[in-house]
Amino acid sequence: MSTWNVVITVKDIEWKTHLLDMTGHEEKSIIDVAEENWIELPYSCRSGACFSCCAEVTKWKEHLDLEKTGEALIDVEDNECLTCICGIKKEVFTSGEQVEIEIEMLN
Numbered sequence: 001m002s003t004w005n006v007v008i009t010v011k012d013i014e015w016k017t018h019l020l021d022m023t024g025h026e027e028k029s030i031i032d033v034a035e036e037n038w039i040e041l042p043y044s045c046r047s048g049a050c051f052s053c054c055a056e057v058t059k060w061k062e063h064l065d066l067e068k069t070g071e072a073l074i075d076v077e078d079n080e081c082l083t084c085i086c087g088i089k090k091e092v093f094t095s096g097e098q099v100e101i102e103i104e105m106l107n
């Protein structure tokens with residue numbers, strides 16, 4: 001049984017807040033987990049090549065693996081991530097920490 005708990009609070013462009021529980025989703029991107037939970041977030045290429053899925057990370061960026069499911073083909077700002085390829089760092093899942101990451105969609 002897992003002892004960790006990782007939740008991402010996602011603010012969309014209309015300032016609606018969604019909670020994404022990443023438990024059991026160690027290998028998935030934020031967009032993939034959102035979809036599985038019927039949360040619609042913007043995307044286009046889903047391969048790190050556009051800005052459609054870009055988000056500002058406002059809390060705990062150090063717990064994110066920016067290239068979890070693919071390689072970024074464009075540069076983003078230091079405080080941003082591409083949610084189609086970004087997921088949680090493995091170390092967070094094994095640490096037993098309670099982690100609450102916050103991101104704000106830019107599109």
Ligand code: FES
Nearest residue numbers: 044046048050084
């Ligand atoms: S959807 Fe294009 S970079 Fe994520």
